[in-house]
Amino acid sequence: MNPPDEGVPDELPGVAPRLRDLRRSRGLTLETAAQRAGLSPAHLSRLETGRRQPSLPMLLGLARIYGTTVSELLGEQPPERDAIIRGGGFEGAEADGWMYRQAGGSGRAMQALRVRVPYGAQGDLVRVHPGEEWLYVLEGRLRVGLGDTVHDLEPGDSAHFDSLTPHRIAAVDRCGAELLFVHSLLQSPAAELCLGSGLHPR
Known part of the structure; x- marks a missing residue:
């Protein structure tokens, strides 16, 4: 098993750059965003570089801070304000x-x-x-x-x-x-x- 600081494959492609871009677009420093999310700056940095995979609770916390949704963090783009959400299976999320x-x-x-x-x-x-x-x-x-x-x-x-x-x-x-x-x-x-x-x- 790799030590925590070594590279870990990004199982959620595209999440790392979205996390970084959202933080920057909100005008938040790494330290400020990490503090609000209850993470260390080093841990948030690893999430933003794809060296760590975020858990669902981490994604929920970061979505709250950045004013977005977990689905959007993962790159899913449903129609904005769509009132109807169709059923289906768990397709890789x-x-x-x-x-x-x-x-x-x-x-x-x-x-x-x-x-x-x-x-x-x-x-x-x-x-x-x-x-x-x-x-x-x-x-x-x-x-x-x-x-x-x-x-x-x-x-x-x-x-x-x-x-x-x-x-x-x-x-x-x-x-x-x-x-x-x-x-x-x-x-x-x-x-x-x-x-x-x-x-x-x-």
């Missing part, structure tokens, strides 16, 4: 083990994804960031840790929480889990950018 498909329109403060969480993928990753999250289990069983409590969700169960609450999401069974996932930018600095009032430091 993957970030650090999680597979997803856009389930909502682009360029909005609320973003919706259909997510497949394989067993063992990112289960030990604790997330804390501005906004709200809502998820609904479609298939399999999902373990959601919120602060000090842990909940096992079955198909048909949902969770709605402030994402400043430390949270973990993992599949309980080896077959994985599939869910609808909605997150809001409204409590994030990027929401102000999306809504046209500029980006302000936290």
Whole structure:
């Protein structure tokens, strides 16, 4: 296995230059963007040069900061403000083990994804960031840790929480889990950018 600082193949072609270009177009230094995303400047630099592959939570955080969507970060360009999103399979959209498909329109403060969480993928990753999250289990069983409590969700169960609450999401069974996932930018600095009032430091 390569040490973290050595080159790693970019499994998400085109993401690295888009991350760099978006940061620069927002007038953010590497240090400022990294601080807002909860990353080290060195880690963000590796993401921007393609030497590290971003996880889905990292993409979500960077999308919030830059006032865009994960789909646009990955180079998917659906019609702007399209109200209808057709169903389909998970065609190669993957970030650090999680597979997803856009389930909502682009360029909005609320973003919706259909997510497949394989067993063992990112289960030990604790997330804390501005906004709200809502998820609904479609298939399999999902373990959601919120602060000090842990909940096992079955198909048909949902969770709605402030994402400043430390949270973990993992599949309980080896077959994985599939869910609808909605997150809001409204409590994030990027929401102000999306809504046209500029980006302000936290």
